[in-house]
Amino acid sequence: MADASHTSYLPPILIFCAGAVIAVPLFRRLGQSAVLGYLAAGIAIGPSVLALVNDPDAIRGTAEIGVVLLLFLVGLELQPSRLYSMRKDILGAGLAQMALSATAIGLVGWKFGLSVGGAIAVGLALALSATSIALQVLEERGDGSETYGRRTFSILLFQDISIAPALALLPLLATTGAQNHSGAPALAGLGLALLAVALLVLVGRYLLNPFFRILASTGAKDVMTAAALLIVLGAAMLMERVGLSMAMGAFLAGVLLADSHFRHELEADIEPFRGVLLGLFFMAVGMSLDLQLVFDNALLLALAAPLLVAFKIVVAATILRVSCSSSTEAIRAGALLSPAGEFAFVLLPLGAALGLLNTQQAALATSLAALSMLIGPVAAKLIDLWLSRRAGPAETMEEDFEGAGGSVMVIGFGRFGQVVTQALLLQHIPVTIIDSNVERIRSASKFGFRIYYGDGTRLDVLRAAGAGKAKIICICIDNREAALRIVEMARAEFPSARLHVRAYDRVHAIELMKADVDFQMRETFESALGFGRVTLESLGLSYDEASLVIDSVRDRDAQRMEIQYHEGIAAGIQKVPRVSPEPLVQPKAKSKALTEETREVIEDGGAEVAVGGVGEPER
Incomplete structure (x- = not known):
């Protein structure tokens, strides 16, 4: 009996796998x-065609598991800091x-x-959109960090958040709407649901990190994955017991794990299974499509789905x-958001x-939602081809990290990263350079630079490029949110590497201080100081006098940064990285015989008048 019960699970699993390996490559x-x-x-393989799997309970169970795991992965990306920036x-x-749309x-x-x-x-x-379809298409295109990709993701995030109130x-x-029932049972059920959510949040806030810390100390990675599944399924069951959906519980579990110090490790462990889990869900969606109903209402659905x-x-x-x-960005984003969502x-x-x-x-x-999921990706593909033809052919490149693994990793080879790299190469220091701009990589190769194509915000790319062996990781990209994300991943996954980061402006610099980077520099700060020194010399100050004024400005700025850090901008952080870089040009010697006028400028803090500027954020 035991053998028979075990064997009964194999045919549907084999059918699912066979269907996937035949249809997806095609x-x-x-x-x-x-x-x-x-x-x-x-x-x-569903009941409407071959009927290889025709048990409705099995179909619904598969779909429910797919939704639960999908929403856990979505919730895992919802960090409060990322939500706030978007x-x-x-x-x-x-x-x-x-x-x-809903109205x-x-x-x-x-x-x-x-x-x-x-x-x-x-x-x-x-009105909801298919999160998994949109994110998978963005991943296939490599456009997740593009402007339209970020805005598409923002709308999808709001939809995912709105699922809980909708449920x-x-x-x-x-x-x-019922005639013989009062609203009291529903209100009581809502109160119980809110209590369960509050309990889940409290447990996640105060017990989750200590729980994973204990498990991590055992060194058993499999146990960490099992613990993540325990939390996901436990939260899903809790929400189901209080009248909400299992999917909502999994979503909340993902959000709670998003704040965990172990999030990236859990994400990396689950990542290889993501495609299979989403595939099972979409196969269940396909099986739920009643073709007889579609044929009976062919005209209505043929008009309604494209509309x-x-x-x-x-x-x-x-x-x-x-x-x-x-x-162009608006149309591309709209096309990705056109299919009905998984939660339909x-x-x-x-x-x-x-x-x-x-x-x-x-x-x-339900049939209309399923048909829109069939039509939507095709429409998005056709629209993207049309827009690409208007814009001209785009170059592509494959990821290949053979030979990578330098002691210094530079992420971003723009104007900032190029200068940083030149200094390293002049000292014959092995450098691994990562960039995602194909045109920039091809141009740099003409001058003898070896640059690896890859998205530095992806943990698998950093690992493949040898970030685990790097002594220093230099983050030189000009995207604030992406830089902070890389810092968070690198700090969690490569703790032995020093993090040197290009800061966009003062606010970004303080955010990097919060993230406990080893060194940060605003991209225009030192060049502006050098510019100011030359201007002072042109006004009659000697080199030594001008250099002393610039040193004073630099020290005062570092002091203000530290004060802002302690006065609430970076509240709760213990370590304060003190960044006081050397001048661009080292003075030959400090002049002891400064003019009285120069002394007064320094002592009175006259340099502070220019800080912040007018009409442009200070960097």
Whole structure:
């Protein structure tokens, strides 16, 4: 009996694997996203075609596990500091896209005969976008750090955050619409859910890090992965028991782990399984598509699915264009946001279970969501090809880190990184240079520079390039958020390496101090001091006098930075990196015979008048 029960699990697993390895390479050969391959495989092996897997419970179970694990990975990326830096895009573009799309779709559903509660459920479900499709396409393109990629991610973050209120709203709508029930049970259930969420947050805030610290001290990496799954599934079960979804619990678990010191290690352990887990989810989505229902309502769905995709593209593109994105960026982002989201397959069955939708309505809306997930990636691909042809062919390059592993790693080979690298190479120091700009890499190779193509914000790239062997990691990119992300990863994963970071301005420099970097320098600070010294000399001061004034400005600036650090800008941080770099040109000797006028300028702090400037942030 035991052997039979174990054997019964093998056929569906083998069928899933066979469907994936046949369909995904085929669709990739056709230039389409792997998501379409998984969806097609699910349709083929599902009840509507070959019926190789036709157990509805197995389909729903697979989909639920896929959603749970997907939302855990999404939550793992939601660090409070990252959310704060993206707050304008999240609350602005994200809220506008969700509100406009849900309202318009809900009104159309209401006009077609849905109840008010049902229209709200359908509007919310179809207004959401497919996080996994958008992020996978961005990863395939390598555009995650591009402006349109970041704005797309911001809108997706707002949608992911809005899932929790949506899951709580539908039971309230069902209770309000009932004639013989009061709202008291729903309010009591909501209170219990909020209490469970608060308990989960408190446990994560005060117990999670000590828990993982104890496990890490054992040196067993497998136990760390098992502990992460324990927290994910435990949080999912807790949320399910208090009336919310398992997916919401997994999402909260991911958010709690996002603040853990061990987040990057857990992310690296789970990363290899991410594609398989998402593939299982999309295959389950494909299996849930009732082709008989699609054929019976072919005309309606053939019109509704393209209209839904086109409408969502227009809404998102218009919002982003108004918020100062370029037309190209806005259209690309809108295309990525056009398919219905994974949570349509959670919200719509929930709406049916609560009586907001009847079986036929829920099935039609689910089929519409699934068809939009088939059409959306194709539309995004066609739009991207059209935009690329307008802009001209783009160069591509493969990652190849053979021969990497210098004692110094330089991330970013722009104008700042080039100067840093020259100084190192003049001393015959082995340097590993990483950059993601193909044109820059090809140009530098003409002058004998060996630059490795790769995204420095990815942990796997840093590891492959030899960051674990580097004595110093120089972060020379001009993206503040990306620089902070690299610092966080490097500090957690490569603690023996010193971190030297290019700071964009004063605020960024203080943020880097908070991140406990070993050295930071504002990109224009020392050059401005050198410029000021030459200007003083042109006004009649001697070299020594001008150099003493500049030294005073440098020391006063370092003191102000330290004061700002202690007065709340970097509250709670114990270590204060004191950065006092040497002058650009070392003075020959300090002049003891300064003029009285120069002494007064230094003693009175006259140099402070110029700090901050007018019309431009001080760097």
